[in-house]
Amino acid sequence: MRHHPFPDDLVCAQEAWTRTYAELARPRTPGSAGSTVLRRRLIRLSAAVYFHPYWARPRPAAGRADLVRQVRDRQRARGEVAA
Template sequence: MNSDAFPPDLLEAQTAWYTTYGQLAATAAHGSAAHRRRLLHLSRLIAAHPYWETPEGTPAARVALKELARVKARP
């Protein structure tokens, strides 16, 4: 799947999730409540997105979204 297969806001949220996760991992020794709160917020946005209620919102689409977002989130 390409990025056009997903709503832009959904792909942006998943990409932001990976970016934030990376930031949290980099600051794990210090802890970051702000990063954890952001991950929770993004997780809710992603899980509740209306796209998942459409015929295209399959388990395979969830995997494809994560793969695309991982590539976009790489520094």
């Protein structure tokens, strides 16, 4: 699959968002990051992805779905998420 050239900082923010979302979905255990901390991180990362300057370009070559797909493919290749 051909991936569009997203900026590295946008890809990193989306990867962090995906990891944070997955962590928030897991049951909380004693000593783990509290859900409030995770929700705040998720909000901050959502803003970083949504308001990234890449999306302000006149007509981005790729949409947000392509960004998410690229991140998931990279995480699968590293064994971070199930296929």
